[in-house]
């Protein structure tokens with residue numbers, strides 16, 4: 001595990017335990033151990049390393065640590081080009097910081113870092129695990145079945161219930177998030193909703 005990834009975990013832990021909106025959703029895991037995941041470069045690696053915006057006083061340490069750790073992370077894509085299109089594939093990726101298959105292993109809950117470029121439409125999708133989005137930097141418009149849409153800013157959070165379809169659009173700004181999953185279906189991938 002690289003020093004930059006260790007540092008990222010440390011500042012994510014600091015953010016998480018200091019904010020009861022996060023720690024009430026899921027206590028930060030205590031039982032983690034580093035795995036041997038190799039860095040995996042994807043289109044968002046370079047984009048995250050060059051992240052242009054600041055966050056809030058509370059999120060800036062994580063934003064800076066993501067820039068520094070971008071080339072050490074094992075970046076992933078949950079969808080196929082057929083499902084989401086070429087532009088989405090080229091400007092969105094995520095990595096699992098901690099969780100069942102993360103850089104740091106735990107089955108208590110799951111923490112992702114996720115990047116989206118500006119002007120992307122993340123269509124309706126769902127998953128069994130409950131989910132809390134934490135906006136680190138940038139902004140996006142969030143949609144969820146049965147709820148009003150909301151334009152979220154750095155420091156804002158958004159809860160998605162088990163199997164609640166949700167969607168997201170980035171407008172002028174890109175988006176950098178910390179996403180927490182808890183409960184059943186923890187090791188699953190999200191699925192695009194049937195249309």
Ligand code: ZN
Nearest residue numbers: 131160166190
């Ligand atoms: Zn989700």
